[in-house]
Amino acid sequence: MLPDKRVGYLEELVHELGTHGLIARVVQARADDPVFLRVVNPEAASLSENVTCAPAPDTRDDYYWWSWGERLHQVGDPGGAAIKVARVLDVRRH
Template identity: 45%
Template sequence: MAVEHTRTYFLGKLAAELERRGLTATLRADPPVLRVSDPDTALLAETVDCVPLPDGWFYRWSWGELVGQADEPVPAAERIIRVLSRR
């Protein structure tokens, strides 16, 4: 249960950063994942989760590529915004 709590904590921090930048971020509970979308373009959306790896916790795209370190949500949010704006 501690892993799920940590995962939810980090996803909540990322959600706050994304919402400050105008995106919609919805935390789903089971399993904890973040659904990120641009409210102006409903078709632009992505799912991000958070996983423990040997070097710490990391945000990860739905296809498995790492977004960034979970203890640094600002650069991760900026990367998500860049990727969503390219679609």
């Protein structure tokens, strides 16, 4: 079963990423696999990122996380998280 609260956070981020022209969807391959957000820049499909949502080890608060395991942003500010992801996936930066 998916942790509904975290899926909700990821869905909020989907909406915010859409305002930056990015395509995102919540993914879970199998029922026992972790859920994550697949984000793609439609202008350059090779620019993509997987974002997860989980608590930080030093707190019970949930955060968005980059695929490489670094804390991305607090879940209470999906707009701020979307700005960071959009910067990383910006075609002009690559």
